[in-house]
Amino acid sequence: xxxxxxxxxxxxxxxxxxxxxxxxxxxxxxxxxxxxxxxxxxxxxxxxxxxxxxxxxxxxxxxxxxxxxxxxxxxxxxxxxxxxxxxxxxxxxxxxxxxxxxxxxxxxxxxxxxxxxxxxxxxxxxxxxxxxxxxxxxxxxxxxxxxxxxxxxxxxxxxxxxxxxxxxxxxxxxxxxxxxxxxxxxxxxxxxx
Numbered sequence: 001x002x003x004x005x006x007x008x009x010x011x012x013x014x015x016x017x018x019x020x021x022x023x024x025x026x027x028x029x030x031x032x033x034x035x036x037x038x039x040x041x042x043x044x045x046x047x048x049x050x051x052x053x054x055x056x057x058x059x060x061x062x063x064x065x066x067x068x069x070x071x072x073x074x075x076x077x078x079x080x081x082x083x084x085x086x087x088x089x090x091x092x093x094x095x096x097x098x099x100x101x102x103x104x105x106x107x108x109x110x111x112x113x114x115x116x117x118x119x120x121x122x123x124x125x126x127x128x129x130x131x132x133x134x135x136x137x138x139x140x141x142x143x144x145x146x147x148x149x150x151x152x153x154x155x156x157x158x159x160x161x162x163x164x165x166x167x168x169x170x171x172x173x174x175x176x177x178x179x180x181x182x183x184x185x186x187x188x189x190x191x192x193x
Contacts, residue, residue, distance in 0.1 A: 015082040016120055018127050023070035027063070029078060032086035034058035040110040041172050046145040047108055051172035065091075077127055079111075079120055087115035090124040092132060092140075103139040104132055109150070121153050133186045140186060145171065146178040159184045 021029065037058040041049045049058075068074035073096065079088035088111040092104040106128060111121045132140055144150040146164045155161065159182040168179035 016079045016087060016115065016118075016123070017081075018077055018079045018088075018123060020131065021069065021076045021078060023066050026069050026076055027066050029086060030059050030062045030066075032080075033062045033078070033089060036086050036089060036110055036112055037061070039112050043113055044172055045110070045150075046148065046169060046171045046177060047110065048169070049172065050170065050174055053172075068093075075128075075131065077124060077131075079115075079124060081115070087112040088120050088124050090128050092128055092137075102137060103141065104137045106140050106142040121150075122157065125153065125157055129184070129186055138185060138187055139183060141181070141183040143168070143179045143181050145169070146180045151180060154182050157184075 019025075026033075034055050035058075037047070037049070038053050038055055040047055041051050041053040041058075044051075049061075065074055065076065069076055073094055075092045075094070077090050078086050080086050090109040091107045093107050094104050095101070106125075109121060109124060111124070129140065142154070142159075143165075144154065151161075162181040162183060164178045164180045166178045167176040169177060171177050
């Protein structure tokens with residue numbers, strides 16, 4: 001599935017196409033996704049890595065995700081511009097326990113610095129919410145660094161803030177920061193929009 005949108009971001013017009021990747025396509029985009037991940041960490045986003053994050057480490061991390069996609073435990077979407085450059089990504093992680101099949105965790109929502117401010121983060125979020133609802137998922141959850149710009153996105157997109165856990169994870173500079181937990185119940189309202 002691929003959809004396009006034209007928007008301004010990073011000072012230039014960007015046409016972004018959002019695509020869900022199967023395992024072979026994820027493997028083919030590992031290098032681009034590694035560049036996106038290193039850019040995100042270098043910009044200070046707390047997505048599980050310490051700075052400086054090397055390209056080889058980032059590529060290795062993405063390669064390790066290919067098996068999860070092949071086995072259906074992970075779904076990955078990318079946004080790429082008209083030149084085919086990867087400018088964003090988001091993933092859903094599915095639990096493997098029978099009592100948890102109704103939910104999924106939103107992970108690694110990232111937008112390249114040059115594509116920010118054009119609504120691409122919102123578009124990726126909406127895409128994953130709709131796909132989850134179509135797959136029968138009724139509950140999404142996530143965590144994000146407390147006080148980060150991502151909180152504004154989740155708050156404005158109708159996610160419910162549960163609370164914060166102090167000293168949950170180190171930011172890219174190694175400083176322990178709190179994380180905020182969110183959830184969103186999804187269903188017919190998402191599918192119809």
